[in-house]
Amino acid sequence: MIKPSKWRAAAVAVLAVAITNVGFLNAAQAGIVATNAIVRTDRDANMATIRDQLDRSEVKAQMEKMGVDAASVDQRIAALSDSELHSLAKQMQDAPAGGDAIAVIGVVFLVLLILELVGIIDIFKKA
Amino acid sequence: MTHPRRAASLVLAACVLVLCGCAARGPIMEPGSAIVELADTPFYPQEAHQCGPAALATVLGASHVAVTPEEMEQRVYLPGRRGSLQVEMLAAPRASARMGYQVQPELADITAQLDAGRPVLVLHNYGLPFWPRWHYAVVVGYDSPKEQLVLRSGKVQRQILSARNFMRAWDNADRWGMVVLKPGELPAAADKERYLEAAANFEPAAKPQDAWAAFDAAVRQWPDEAVARVGRGTASYRAMDYRAAAADYRAALQIDATQAGARNNLAMTLLEMGCVGEARRELDAIDASSLDSRMRDEVADTRKQIDGAHREACPAGAMP
Numbered sequence: 001m002i003k004p005s006k007w008r009a010a011a012v013a014v015l016a017v018a019i020t021n022v023g024f025l026n027a028a029q030a031g032i033v034a035t036n037a038i039v040r041t042d043r044d045a046n047m048a049t050i051r052d053q054l055d056r057s058e059v060k061a062q063m064e065k066m067g068v069d070a071a072s073v074d075q076r077i078a079a080l081s082d083s084e085l086h087s088l089a090k091q092m093q094d095a096p097a098g099g100d101a102i103a104v105i106g107v108v109f110l111v112l113l114i115l116e117l118v119g120i121i122d123i124f125k126k127a
Numbered sequence: 128m129t130h131p132r133r134a135a136s137l138v139l140a141a142c143v144l145v146l147c148g149c150a151a152r153g154p155i156m157e158p159g160s161a162i163v164e165l166a167d168t169p170f171y172p173q174e175a176h177q178c179g180p181a182a183l184a185t186v187l188g189a190s191h192v193a194v195t196p197e198e199m200e201q202r203v204y205l206p207g208r209r210g211s212l213q214v215e216m217l218a219a220p221r222a223s224a225r226m227g228y229q230v231q232p233e234l235a236d237i238t239a240q241l242d243a244g245r246p247v248l249v250l251h252n253y254g255l256p257f258w259p260r261w262h263y264a265v266v267v268g269y270d271s272p273k274e275q276l277v278l279r280s281g282k283v284q285r286q287i288l289s290a291r292n293f294m295r296a297w298d299n300a301d302r303w304g305m306v307v308l309k310p311g312e313l314p315a316a317a318d319k320e321r322y323l324e325a326a327a328n329f330e331p332a333a334k335p336q337d338a339w340a341a342f343d344a345a346v347r348q349w350p351d352e353a354v355a356r357v358g359r360g361t362a363s364y365r366a367m368d369y370r371a372a373a374a375d376y377r378a379a380l381q382i383d384a385t386q387a388g389a390r391n392n393l394a395m396t397l398l399e400m401g402c403v404g405e406a407r408r409e410l411d412a413i414d415a416s417s418l419d420s421r422m423r424d425e426v427a428d429t430r431k432q433i434d435g436a437h438r439e440a441c442p443a444g445a446m447p
């Protein structure tokens with residue numbers, strides 16, 4: 001029975017580090033099950049607690065790396081549910097990040113330019 | 128008229144249409160005479176890559192929360208991605224006592240929200256499949272006869288888009304959109320699962336009375352839904368209204384007797400009321416073998432608290 005206890009020790013260590021690091025506090029009191037845990041349809045809920053802590057530190061690290069100032073990071077993470085943290089941790093690098101209005105105009109210009117060049121439209125030439 | 132140049136241009140035009148995922152023919156918007164525009168919706172011309180914060184400030188302003196795009200930038204903008212992610216867009220209103228609710232992926236759902244007086248924040252993709260360009264904008268109106276939508280977008284206060292062009296950019300963004308709700312408001316054509324998930328995600332950050340209002344609206348809309356009762360019960364518990372909490376947890380268990388979370392919380396509530404024996408009886412009724420580890424920990428924690436409790440007088444009327 002070496003394996004299970006090893007796992008247990010590892011889990012405890014991870015949890016201890018994660019909890020002291022982040023120091024998050026849920027609004028619901030101890031002993032009360034949050035509604036979130038009931039709504040949530042997790043296939044691997046058995047690993048959920050440990051996974052949540054890992055997600056939390058992962059998202060925190062990525063946010064800091066992406067230039068969010070330290071003061072905002074904790075506040076932003078606190079607003080996220082466990083499943084939201086999980087999806088962020090997985091796809092923060094490549095999830096759609098809305099914000100490219102300038103590039104949008106660029107694309108439109110590019111398309112117009114191509115259409116102009118091949119002669120479909122005629123808006124850039126002098127009358 | 129068989130210029131090679133003209134032929135080439137036709138081929139190119141065809142390619143552009145295919146790449147843009149041209150929509151099926153026929154009316155896109157449900158036929159009707161409705162013309163709606165929420166002209167009071169604030170407008171924040173955005174700076175550089177700030178369409179996420181600006182769009183959020185716009186819908187929050189429409190929900191009577193005065194925030195600036197600069198404040199929202201602190202909550203959603205990711206400098207490293209030069210944009211804002213959908214998950215954070217949905218989460219950010221919670222800090223302003225508002226719930227983000229993801230609308231259903233249909234144009235009819237957007238117009239229904241507008242009919243109810245709520246602007247809809249949408250994600251658009253104006254790029255190409257291999258080169259996506261993501262952009263947030265806020266739909267503030269529509270014109271059925273003309274099949275047009277009105278948006279606050281970037282630096283344009285009243286951007287008019289044909290329904291066809293709107294749908295093209297929206298389709299390419301997997302038809303993602305959201306509204307913000309004041310606690311107690313239901314979206315138009317509310318979807319039960321979406322709403323309850325939104326409310327449950329709102330709960331940890333919300334004041335008890337706000338969480339209560341959010342779940343109370345759900346209880347009214349779906350009286351037979353156990354999760355709505357549990358949510359309202361937990362809000363009452365947090366507000367230390369234990370009698371109301373117990374009533375809601377019991378109602379949830381009437382609907383679904385196997386709801387371990389509701390029974391655990393009922394036990395905690397009874398304990399708070401001084402009904403130690405009754406609390407233990409509820410906890411003993413939970414089939415521990417069916418629980419995942421997280422719920423098992425919660426139940427074990429509740430048992431520890433019950434074991435450590437002094438026997439107090441259970442007030443008359445605490446039990447149903």
